[in-house]
Amino acid sequence: MDILLQQILNGLVQGSVYALVALGYTMVYGILGLINFAHGEVVMIGAMVALTVSQLLLAAGLPPLLVLLISLMVAAVVCMLLGYGIERIAYRPLRNAPRLAPLITAIGVSIVLQNLAMIFWGREYHAFPQLLPNNAHTLAGAVINDVQLIIVVVALLMMAGLMLLVHGTRLGRAMRAVAENPSAAALMGVDANRVISITFMLGSALAAVAGIMVSANYGIVHYYMGFLLGLKAFTAAVLGGIGNLRGAMLGGVLLGLIESLGAGYIGDLSGGFFGSNYQDVFAFFVLIAVLVFRPSGLLGERVAERA
Amino acid sequence: MAQKLVDAKVNGIIGHLNSGTTIPASRIYSDNGIPQISPSATAVAYTAQGFKTAFRVMANDGQQGKVLGEFAAKNLGAKKIAVIDDRTAYGQGLADEFAKSAQAGGAQIVAHEYTTDKAVDFSAVLTLIKGKQPDLIFFGGMDPQGAPMLKQLKELAPNVKFMMGDGGYTPKLIENAGAAAEGAYASQPGVPLEQMAGGKDFSQHYEAKFKQPIQLYAPYCYDAVNVMIAAMQKAGSSEPAKYLPELARIEYNGVTAKIVFDEKGDLKGGAVTLYQVQQGKWQPLQTLGGSALAATH
Numbered sequence: 001m002d003i004l005l006q007q008i009l010n011g012l013v014q015g016s017v018y019a020l021v022a023l024g025y026t027m028v029y030g031i032l033g034l035i036n037f038a039h040g041e042v043v044m045i046g047a048m049v050a051l052t053v054s055q056l057l058l059a060a061g062l063p064p065l066l067v068l069l070i071s072l073m074v075a076a077v078v079c080m081l082l083g084y085g086i087e088r089i090a091y092r093p094l095r096n097a098p099r100l101a102p103l104i105t106a107i108g109v110s111i112v113l114q115n116l117a118m119i120f121w122g123r124e125y126h127a128f129p130q131l132l133p134n135n136a137h138t139l140a141g142a143v144i145n146d147v148q149l150i151i152v153v154v155a156l157l158m159m160a161g162l163m164l165l166v167h168g169t170r171l172g173r174a175m176r177a178v179a180e181n182p183s184a185a186a187l188m189g190v191d192a193n194r195v196i197s198i199t200f201m202l203g204s205a206l207a208a209v210a211g212i213m214v215s216a217n218y219g220i221v222h223y224y225m226g227f228l229l230g231l232k233a234f235t236a237a238v239l240g241g242i243g244n245l246r247g248a249m250l251g252g253v254l255l256g257l258i259e260s261l262g263a264g265y266i267g268d269l270s271g272g273f274f275g276s277n278y279q280d281v282f283a284f285f286v287l288i289a290v291l292v293f294r295p296s297g298l299l300g301e302r303v304a305e306r307a
Numbered sequence: 308m309a310q311k312l313v314d315a316k317v318n319g320i321i322g323h324l325n326s327g328t329t330i331p332a333s334r335i336y337s338d339n340g341i342p343q344i345s346p347s348a349t350a351v352a353y354t355a356q357g358f359k360t361a362f363r364v365m366a367n368d369g370q371q372g373k374v375l376g377e378f379a380a381k382n383l384g385a386k387k388i389a390v391i392d393d394r395t396a397y398g399q400g401l402a403d404e405f406a407k408s409a410q411a412g413g414a415q416i417v418a419h420e421y422t423t424d425k426a427v428d429f430s431a432v433l434t435l436i437k438g439k440q441p442d443l444i445f446f447g448g449m450d451p452q453g454a455p456m457l458k459q460l461k462e463l464a465p466n467v468k469f470m471m472g473d474g475g476y477t478p479k480l481i482e483n484a485g486a487a488a489e490g491a492y493a494s495q496p497g498v499p500l501e502q503m504a505g506g507k508d509f510s511q512h513y514e515a516k517f518k519q520p521i522q523l524y525a526p527y528c529y530d531a532v533n534v535m536i537a538a539m540q541k542a543g544s545s546e547p548a549k550y551l552p553e554l555a556r557i558e559y560n561g562v563t564a565k566i567v568f569d570e571k572g573d574l575k576g577g578a579v580t581l582y583q584v585q586q587g588k589w590q591p592l593q594t595l596g597g598s599a600l601a602a603t604h
Contacts, residue, residue: 003438010430127483263431277421
């Protein structure tokens with residue numbers, strides 16, 4: 001029983017990260033109808049920037065907690081600028097192009113970012129410095145450490161904050177208006193371009209936080225780490241209903257649980273035919289199943305009406 | 308890449324880095340008669356293909372896995388062992404050899420799980436294995452996976468021992484795993500650098516020239532190149548067809564050991580050394596399988 005609880009805890013931690021990154025995908029899709037494949041790479045850049053800043057500040061002798069806060073802020077700012085830049089340079093010129101063009105561009109941006117990171121930070125795996133005391137706690141036989149607890153709590157806080165923003169402020173109302181019908185929103189006096197830029201920046205800030213969380217959890221940063229994470233987070237967004245914020249959160253947590261429990265029990269269930277190396281396959285199997293049986297996702301999709 | 312080099316009419320190849328790339332490339336070199344010495348590919352399959360042009364300058368995974376398995380079962384007294392491999396040619400081959408040898412030594416393999424050579428998250432696999440309560444976990448793979456796996460293992464099940472092959476015997480493993488690396492075991496075909504016949508000199512010259520400590524396979528590469536050059540000198544020509552027979556029967560006193568190839572292209576008398584991380588550094592524990600062919604400089 002403690003093994004089951006452990007797998008569930010692992011899944012919740014992993015799912016919180018997927019949920020944070022999925023929010024970025026879902027917001028952009030809701031507003032632009034575009035899958036921002038470069039989002040996974042923004043997560044990676046956030047982690048890399050945080051790594052470099054932490055290394056510099058730790059070498060300068062600052063206390064670890066301050067280093068963490070500063071590198072978090074620097075990473076968030078860099079990612080926001082990056083998100084803004086990607087939108088302006090790669091997506092805005094294609095605003096009225098057929099749907100396929102921005103999709104291909106997104107993949108192109110993803111490749112460019114990966115290679116820039118590889119050139120700048122090298123191909124080796126870097127160790128992310130430990131900035132917080134990381135004690136392990138035992139809970140009914142399952143182990144969870146401080147970093148993992150913080151990940152879950154921070155993810156929940158950020159999601160709550162985003163929901164508050166989107167449903168309780170004027171900016172949020174503008175975002176929802178542009179998501180529902182861009183032309184009508186423009187007629188009502190909403191600056192669509194500004195709202196879109198802000199959406200990208202918000203998603204990228206969340207991505208920076210997610211990047212730092214992933215690095216702190218595994219202690220490893222690598223130029224390729226954003227790719228698979230991005231694909232799985234996208235799957236989580238689709239699972240919950242693309243364009244739907246609550247759906248992204250639900251999808252993220254659910255995907256984390258499915259992956260963890262699946263990888264843990266598939267060996268026993270299939271009598272050894274499938275092994276735990278099929279762990280990554282679960283995410284994509286879920287994607288296919290959702291698209292075949294319930295394409296609008298669990299909570300229903302919310303995409304702009306193209307009048 | 309191999310085809311490109313063959314088309315460029317090179318006279319010899321030192322490479323490739325790991326078994327996954329060396330084995331397919333060796334077919335191309337063999338078809339074109341170009342001798343190939345690998346300084347680091349350890350999978351048994353490399354020389355078992357029967358190519359006259361394939362050689363290597365250190366022990367293969369058959370020997371490495373055997374030594375590791377015996378060490379785990381007999382010296383460490385592990386009764387229940389879990390095996391993880393990363394499904395690459397190297398990792399899978401080594402893990403299978405290890406499992407065979409450990410079972411022959413009296414241990415029970417309670418789980419054989421898999422991952423990939425890109426993964427970072429092993430919580431599901433390790434949790435599953437924790438449920439089977441092993442004494443030791445063996446991972447067939449490289450250090451980019453070994454380091455996070457070690458970290459995650461230390462949290463989930465701190466009393467379980469951890470062992471890897473030569474893919475884990477790197478400074479990067481200790482750097483990336485941090486304090487969790489303490490007590491981990493790994494092996495390396497060959498003898499520790501200090502015990503190598505030319506080891507100390509090589510190390511000093513290397514650090515003086517390149518200003519950084521030796522990378523894992525440097526002495527083997529050095530020997531591989533020099534063996535090839537020695538064979539060319541003996542044959543008086545760098546034409547592959549001419550110096551290949553000389554290479555097959557050469558006896559060369561290298562930095563790592565006295566290099567003599569057997570009929571498959573494996574190194575005769577290849578030793579394997581076991582290491583453990585003690586106080587943040589790799590310390591040699593035992594050298595097994597070496598022979599009287601150790602060089603005397």
